[in-house]
Amino acid sequence: MKPKISIITAIYNDKENIAATIESILNQTYENIEYIIIDGGSTDGSIEVINKYLNNKPKYLKHNIDKFISKKDDGISHAFNKGINLSSGEYINFQGASDILDNKYAIEELFKDVDSSFDLILGRIKRVSNDEYNKILYFSKKYKRNPLDSLLWKMNIPHQGLFTNKRFFQKYGLFRLDKIYSMDYEQLLRAYKDRKNLKILYKNIFISRWKEGGIGSGKTKEILKEYHQNRVENKIANKIVLYYVYFWSLFKFYTKSILLKIIKGK
Template sequence: MTTNKPKISIITVNYNNADGLRETIRSVTEQSYAAIEYIVVDGASTDGGVDVLESFRPNLAHAISEKDTGIYNAMNKGIKLATGDYLLFLNSGDKLISPQIIEEVVAQGLHADLVYGDLKFFDDAKEWTWNLPDELTFRFFYDSTLPHPSTFISRELFDTVGLYDEELKIVSDWKFFMLAVAKHNCSYQHIGQMISAYNFDGISSKPENGQAIQVERSKVLAETFPLFLADYEELDRLKKELKKIKYFMKVRKAVKKIFNSK
């Protein structure tokens, strides 16, 4: 599948984020690695995003702007256009961490279905990092996910798992990663290196979407891993009870210490 110089398809999805799109495209077109196929899928933006797209068109393998039915419909359009050995989703507003990062990742070797690195978050006030574990478990996906801006996905894995579920509005990438690892037993490789910077204003990052995320995740878990779900819900209940007991014991110890000191 991969060669000494694997082709990397980078897919950017955009809708009405012209400034973010410009920054994202620049971070990709500045890469020192030559074998990049860059695809931008715009959802018929009305804020000048189409003009940004046109200004960079000579640097893009594919550039389309048309209405879609949501972010995962747009991402699936990109997958269907991609011909690379590995796909990386870097949506508008997100940036690769340095002009050499793709070359550095390839130099370490792409040997697994999923190759993921660490992620930097940023917003208007601050920035912070997310360091991923070397080992992935069902428990990990029950609580968390892999960050798509720093995860290289083998093109062949989409043939195994399928495209993103367009009925989901927020967690379809989480579903894809969970099924790939926990159901299809795909291979994975963690690179302990920062890959991308993620703009913390995406749909899954907004506090008002927290309940919708939980509803979608619960629906997916109930449909795909119903026997596991009851066990993990019970485990969470017990963990919360244990946390309460530990807090009570801590308070009791503190009160006892106060009285003993008198």
């Protein structure tokens, strides 16, 4: 039997986008899907939209919302952890309230000839504009070697394209509640020193469209600082190397910012 996939969506006040997210998941051709929605106590009508799919799902949709909780939480990490604890799938994936699976065959293609033996399974994502056009801003890069190797320098494994075996969470733990911007990065860094022993599968298949914006929008300096803290706390290299990586990241950020200002000023 094909592995069971638990897809978790954390939402708080995103009435305008949640329906498209839900439909992209419930419309998947892959048979063995569990869909879990964790709402943080939305007040904008998001719950009413979700309830429409719970109580009167359109007949053209293949799957159901299997579990739904609406209760105030302590942020995205807390919501993700709730979803993991509720899940019964062998692999877990996270799609945000404005993320959309790329097409109805995405998961079926990714899991073709795949069993439950992998620790991590990765596809690619498209970063799209937060407007009616959903213009593609960039594609996540192809991986030419172990994807975890590059975690020393940056986080380039978007959770929208990552399917994590549940035993990975059992071994390395859940997401930390004190991480605001990079809970997924920090969690992966716990496995950094074991990366050569992990069984990882990458397929050049687009899984999700990740809409720009979100909690980290306009917070690059704060994100880089939290990335640095994550690397130091997990001791993935000596401190000289880690500070070099941090200051190099800041240098690139400021250089890019200055160049953009010059270009816009012309």
